[in-house]
Amino acid sequence: MRPRNLVGSPFPLLLLAASFALAAYAGVRLLADDWFGVALWLVGAALLHDLVLLPLYAAADRAVAGGLGAAGRREWVMYVRVPAALSALLLLVWFPLITGTVDRRYRSATGLSPDGFLARWLLITAVLFAASALLLALRSRRAGKRRSPAVH
Template identity: 80%
Template sequence: MRTRPPLGSPLQILLLACSFALAGYAGVRLFADDWRGVALWLVGAALLHDLVLLPLYTLADRAVVGGLGGRRAWVMYVRVPAALCALLLLVWFPLISGMMEERYRSATGMSTDGFLARWLLITAVLFGGSALLLALRLRRATKRRAPAVH
């Protein structure tokens, strides 16, 4: 008896084909102007991630796991906001750091002054919301626990 390979529904296949087509179109447009610079950037980004960033955030994650005393359920309450804040920092770093002040001002007529404060505020909100969710989870868990018999 032959089994059919799991391809998914026709809608999933269509969406996947459309996403590949869009990525291919973006790649062609991106490589059309400066293909050497783009290729160098992609290779450099891959090397930077694999040789520098991956070991750093692996060490940071292990430190968080060790710092929480083996409470694995709590780790996600640190990982998720940290990952989101790191992603925002990665995307907006030139504006958060102020390195692109002149270029940004000439393009938009605005200053980069608020980007650091907004990123810090978003970071505080993400970690605060995560701490609130953890507190609610712990409170619910203590209410479910049977009272101790004395």
């Protein structure tokens, strides 16, 4: 076998090498000032995710799957799972602004008012779930038309 068949195109290898170089540079810069604090934060975040958050959202996912599965509609789980995951991600990003813990810092950094992040997050969450419900209704209707025989 020729080496070209084992490796393939050189572009993915070049891209992988560049990503490793960028990650190494970022790691050196990040760990230069307070390497212990950064390492402690990373370990704490991993433990919080694995020991607290993962069981919580696994239990919530099982509850949704069980609730929808009882009616024979397990394929509907994704229509709840996706908007819930996107909403949780937005909550994670906006949590300091929603709780008001960084109001003064946000205002001084951006010149904007930090008010309204809770209302925006709730509105975006409602839109995500409404769009998901609309998509489910459209797909269910289309599937129902395909299953029903045409009556003339």
